[in-house]
Structure formats: structure tokens, C-alpha cells
Amino acid sequence: MQPLSLPQDQELDLIQQVRRGRRDAFRPLVERYWSRVQCLLRRMGRTGDGNEDLCQEVFLRAFDRLETYDLTRPFGPWLMKIAWNLTCEAIRREGRRVSFQPLEDDLFPDRQPEPADQAVDRVTFEECLARLPIGARVLFLLRHGMHLSYDEMALVLDEPIGSVKGQLFRIRGQLKRYLQSAAPEQVQEEAHEP
């Protein structure tokens, strides 16, 4: 599915080649990061051709601004920051807003556990992720999808590292409690353990 990973020194070499004027050296970077950027945009609610067009814009802007990229830092988070900024611009154009405000205590209030949820499957996780506000969803995509560290996430989102970490922990806790409630039989079973 994804192209094989490029070690960071190879990535750096490609970026330097692009800076020196070799446009072709940009292709492996596009091939490597396309699906990650597209995944982020898709999960943010962009679909179809609009998603791919925006994905294209991300790479064009990255190429355009490559001179501003700090070679001592990883390329992935820098690219994700461009993707996130473009996503926010698109969301604002649609009249919506992205907020990092503290979340409600119960993110999933109106959904009662159903028997089918007892096996917590991918569909359940998909649904939970889709229910998160965009500002919270992006945390999961950056951490669990792109495997960025807390400080890289803070850099991408322009948020203090403490609030990134706090928000992530809090939502995970809520998610865990929700998924537990979706498996009531198992909870009961364990409650009766000696």
C-alpha cells in the first residue's frame, strides 16, 4: 500500500536536491507522504475529488515553501502542519470553525450500547472517531495515525504541549469508559471475580 519508508538521511538528501533545483527529487517525498496526508484530510471530513485536490495543494505548498523547512527537524510534522493549516482554511471557507476548547464530560451521551457493540470492532472505533470534534479528532490522527510525539503535535497544532497531552489523555479515558459500557457482560463478569 505505502511505499517503503525512506530513512531520514535519504529524505534530507532529497530535500536538499529539490532545493538545488532537481524537481524530480520531490516525487519520492510525494509518494511517501501522499496516503498520510490524504488520510488526515479524509478523516477531517474531506471526501472525493475535493480531498485529492486539497492533498495536491498540500504538496504544492510544501514545494513552494521548502526553503523555510528546518533541515534539523523531521519532515513529516512540517508537512502535516501545512496539511492542517490548509484543512483549517477550507473548513473556515465553509463557515465552520475549528476549536480546541475543553470538551464535554460525556462525548457520546446519546448513544446507548447495543448488543452488537459487545465485540468492540473497527466499526465502533470508526464511529467514535467520527463523533469527535475536528479539534480533538486531529489529535488522534497525528498521534495514532502519524505517530507524532507530543511536542511534534504541539508544533503542528500551534497549541501548548500540556494542553495537547491533557486533551489526548482525557479523550482516551472517555473513549475507554465508553467502550467498556459497550461490553456490559464482560464488566459484570469481572465484577464477580474473586
Added chain:
Amino acid sequence: MTAHTATCREQPDIQGYLDNQLTLPERLRFERHVKDCRTCNRALDEYRRLFAGLDDVCSPTSADDPSAGRIDQVMKRLPTTRPPVSVAEEPRTVPFWQLWFRPFAIGVALCVTIAGWVLTSRFRPAGPAPDAGIHQATHQMPMASPYAYSFLPVPGKPGSIEKSDGGTVSPQGTLEPGAAYRLPAAGTLFVSFAGTNRLEFTRGAQFSAVASGVTLLSGQVLCDLQPQASGFTITTPAGSIAVRGTRFTVEVTVRGTEVRLDRGVVELQTSRHRERLSTAGTRLLTPEGAIITPVSQPATGGAGTTEPTSPANLPVPQDPANTAGNLNQGF
């Protein structure tokens, strides 16, 4: 997903542990606590399942692959001229004589190097034939070693690490990039690099390490790597495992290369197949190039080793402050 009903007074940082944010002493304390605390052990399992589910659902799928011609479109739309480069990188005009002097100087340096290499290899004292397996793993030789190590032998089972050049290997130090090492049958080699990334070699592992990854010819390595280590690759005779920030074990046996993923994502690659493994599970990379799910777990238990598949039985030093001092700094 299950629930733990009781509470633990210590309230260890389970999410921080799974996110690789704890220091080595904190990790060791956590692992010791979880080993004894049933409540936290259960909570850890629950969070592991949660993390695995989130990893799976947040990672790119085939739906995110570019449609036909999309990447070509991007390449076509790239501007033909780049913005002006910074002063430091601006190409400068080179005097005519320098154009010829540089290749000449490089040629002379190359000749001297080759001559030196020929002379040293001719006058090298005869010795026992080195292990072919070990030398197979030797390749590039960067200048500085990013790998700090500490070897922990099993009490009562003496043995030392062998190195491909026959040099002695002290119990603590740094691994020489590109050099091949072989562990004794018993004992664990703890390696740390680039912050909190760590590797634990056991079962007489034969390996070499370079900046971009490890070549494992036999034995076992447990990897606990940060997301920043993405791109780090474990290469084995049956295939390679590319890391996406994860915790997993690789064991090279006669059946092939067994990869047990505990958390995170790895990409498995053989000569014939490629697979992305994003949920906890085991795969066998066969010498024929297949990637299969083994029907049953193979019998394990090399002399003096433990099964490092969960924090509860990680082979940690008795007293990390004394036995693995450099790791306290490296991890």
C-alpha cells in the same frame, strides 16, 4: 473491551507508558508495579487494546492511496523555477583551476586509500576463519555510534560478546556501526539510541547495527521504539520489518523470521510479499518469501532467557542503577 472495577492507589501513568514518554527508571518502576498489581495489569491490557484499535483506525488505508496519475499531476504542477536559495547555499563561481584541482585531489586520495587497503590486507596476520554469518551482516561504517549498550549476563552462565574483528567487547559501551556482534546463548544486551528508543537482544543474537537499522541473522530482538524512529528497519534473512513507532519482537529461527507485534505499526517485507501489521499479533516471514500467521506459538526458552512479550516478564537488570548505568542516561 473489558473493565477493571477496583482502583489502585499508585495510579501509574499507563498512557504515558504506552506513549513511550517515561524515562527508563520510570518504565522499570511501572513494569515492576504492573507485574504485581492485578488491577493495573488489567488496565494496561485495556489501554493496549484501545491503542491498537486507535492505531488501526487512524492509520492510512488503501482508500488513501493516490488515484491513477495524481502524483504525475502534482509533479507537472510544480513550478519550474524555485524561489531564490539562501545566501549560505547560493552556488558560487568556482575559479577554472579549482574545477580540475578537486577531481585530481579526490583521485589521489582514492589511490592512496586503495593502496593502503591492499597493503594492510596482504600483511594481516593469518588467523582462524571468521564466522561467515557474522561478516555477512557487516556493511556501512558511519563515524559516530548512536548506540549505547549494556550487557547483562545470566548469573552462573558465563559468556561474552564476540565481535567480527575479533576485538574484545566490554560489558558497557557503544556499538560500532557496521560491525557484527554475536551474543552468548544466555544473557541480554540492552541497547539504547536517539532518546528513549531501546532494543534488547537475547538468545545468542547475531547482528549488526547501522544508523538506519539493524540486521539480525539469528536470535531475538525486542524493539521498543518511539514514533520518531519511523524508518528504522530490522532486516533478517527472510525479510525486513520497517518500523512506524512501535513495540514488537523479532526472532530469527530455522522456520523463518517471527514478528510479534505488541503495539504500533510495522511493515513486513519479503522478497514476494508486503504486509502492514497494525494490530497486536504474530506473523512468520518464511525463507520462501511468504508472510503467514503461525498456527501455534513456537516453543521458546533459550538457556537463561525469559520471554519478553509483556512488561510483566521483561528481562530487566536486577539493579539498573548498578548493572545498566549507561542505559539510565541513554533511555
